Amino acid sequence: MKPDNALNGKNDHTNNTDTTARAIRSWLGIPYASAERFRRSILLPFNPDLPYDQKGPAPLQPGDNSWLEADNGLSEDCLNLNVWAPKEAGDEPLPVIVYIYGGGFERGANTQTTSNASGLAATGRAIGVSLNYRLGPFGWLSLSQYGGAFADATNLGLQDIITALRWVQENIARFGGDPQNVTVTGHSAGAFSSIALLAAPAADGLYQRLAAFSGGASRIVPAWWAEELANKFLTELGITDDPEQLLTLDGKLLSETLFKVGPRDIGDRNGIDNTTIGIVNDHSQTGGVLVDTPLRILESGRHHDVDILFSTATNEADWWVINATEQFDPGSIDNLVDELVTKSRIPRSRARDIVAAYDVKGRTPVEVRGALLTDYIYTLPAARAALAHAAAGGKAHLLAVGPVEGAPAVHGTEMNGIVGQQRPRHSGEQAIRDNLVRDALLDFAAGKHERLWDSVTTEPVTHGIGNSPFDPSARAAEVLRIFAGIERP
Template sequence: MNSEKTTTIPAIRSWLGIPYATAKRFHKPVLLPFNPDLPYDQKGPAPLQAGDTSWLEADNGFSEDCLNLNVWAPEHAGGQPLPVIVYIFGGGFELGSNTQTTSNLSGLAASGRCIGVSLNYRLGPFGWLSLSQYGGELAEASNLGLQDIITALRWVQQNIARFGGDPQNVTVTGHSAGAYCTTALIAARAADGLYHRLAAFSGGASRIVPAWWAEELAITFLTELGIADDPKQLFTLDAKLLAETLIRVSPRDIGDRHGIDNTTIGIVNDHAQIGAVIEDTPLHILESGHRHNVDILFSTATNEADWWVINAIEKFDPGSIGNLVDELVKKSRIPRSHAQRIVAAYDVNGRTPVEVRGALFTDYFFTLPAARAALAHAAAGGNAYLLSVGPAEGAQAVHGTEMYGIVGQVRPGQSNEQATRDTFVRDTLLDFATGNYDRLWNAVTTKPISHGIGNSPYEPTAHAVEVLRTFEGIERT
């Protein structure tokens, strides 16, 4: 195996672009054996995707043939196998790659406490468009991106020992879409035994797409391409055209992506469909206690949805408080009287309508699902931890604020305060993955005990309690 040192101290070894599986378009992945004779000194191709890709540091371009992973290990790991941390990148199931700095786990491996793995999975139509209902050659096309992830975990089980890792001590972690994929593993029987702990950052046991919408989106997609009567043409059409078309026809607003029905792409509740991958929603599985032996960490930021307030204010602005009430009624089927009470709880302190929407959606989309999942897991006999990431100097606590910290990288130009906060996030993940729970805070009980880091605008546990009360009786998937 080829070794590549970095300037990080202690030194690490890296193996980049290892193919873990191969897959034909719209077919399930096929596990590949590891070839120890290749150099693995270059990143593999990033997943083919639409939009601006300049930020992904994809040195070897983009491809449908993207099922590769990277491994980082301390140069001197000692005689005992190390715990393994597997990272799943985010990007709304449409964007991202294991090539970017915020997917580089060399910072975790440099601690000497773990082996780091960062994987690619198929994006957009290739990984998340539900087509199994058409049968035939498309019968396997359900949650293909999640099938990719599960196959990568199978590869880890079979091969990580040769890199110094312990296949019986695997923590899967991810951010945003990667966090939703992480928690979805709970609901996938094929993933049983492939992981031992889960750490979900900015994505809880939620955002599951209903099967009815997945089929409707597929019809819209095929109609836009002019092949509604002949879906088999998908196998011959240009890949970039497919990626760009799905972006064009799928809902773009965060409210659509996180409402009760999650009308966008993502993990489909396909349990009753051909080629099913998950058996129920992750929250229902947690409530059942079937995965009570898996320890879980849920982390959210205090101002998640303010990313859209800051970066997409015109599209995110509801225009009025009344429009925000209407949105909760129509997109989440909340009775108007209840929707009005919820909005009133956030229409305080002189907030503008767009700021109200940001604060409300932060809690409805992130804080609430994390707290509910943690409480459900604890009630079923599981071990769950809640973390709340607040702002630091130069780093607002919006969606993505902790991404450098998760993988142990240094954000360029960071303040000392952010460095302290991100180091805490990194060390929390390492302590969790290595089973050093005495270094953590108290686990969730019948109360959503939450630990705060950064300059939090509230006491995290009290806030979680208040959010649970505000949204009591409101369902989420």
């Protein structure tokens, strides 16, 4: 999107992704907080006199970053957000949809097209907000155990998100948004972060609805592993005896080093202990942000008044089957059984039965692993969380996004649709599917449940979008049966 802005209505433009698009206004790169390295973010006031006509810096992160569309580079000083609003607003304030990008807590930004929520505002039905949060060591490395200068350093990325939501509460009305009607949504790491808000008392009252795409009440990192990863990180840098050197070492070095020492395989990163970076179950640590795991909070009914949408793609892990075949391939069915035993502590006899449920239809071992991990990492946690929320008196909806012409239903397939964008050179079916995803989110954010499908009760009622290879409700029930009694949020 060409940057433009203005509270006074100058530099307006029309989003032409479809014939119903409306003129919008945008405010880009608004600083919402400041933060010193490894310190919690501090809320900043909004200055209406600045132009906000350029994207802000993207978060510092490893690797090639050309895909981030980061016009103003990368920086540790990245706590900015974008706001998009319809030019012609009605008398009533609009629902607010706050988008949190994914990227494994290591990559991503609010600068990329798949974070561009102008497509939501262009419908005239919502105010779109897209925020940055700190990544890698700056946002998700747990260092609070060292005390002193690191006393705040637990779940700093989540603390950034909460600070951004505080900014929305204080300022969104001036953009035409309703601060009492905020939906937080995200994809992958952004979805895990959205649902983690349930377990963070500091976020109470800052949102009314949560919509999690390809991530739910899971992937919570145990405190013991968070400390071990920090130790591996310091050891690699050679500063275990003097952690405070982290305050002055080159930021790019820190980013690249954590990426190097952290597990890379999706199975390692999503096993029962989630040995990676991410949201830490820090309730027993100094300065802890969470009071429990999100699933236990759902089971308790503490947030039964929060409506939740859980969405998964029908073949999530096939992204790795297709794009990282050699690294993802277990080599044999026996190796896959071993993986369930060692990484998720599933008894071997039961692990054999689980693998056998997926070793069908002539699948190769890599395809078996893709189908199994799709359900274990995504389908199962979504169904269990939705059922727990419903049992506690909450309203939960389950969505399954299926393949369409030109677009398989793998991890990330619906990212454009979530923010109301269209993928370049999309097929007609893909345009329809992405618009259905967009409109479902808009209906959900507006509280128009009568325009959605049935919510979950005692059964995992699931609505399908696209050409699903199975009945989504029946499949969710089957996955619950396959993994019955197996510990997994």
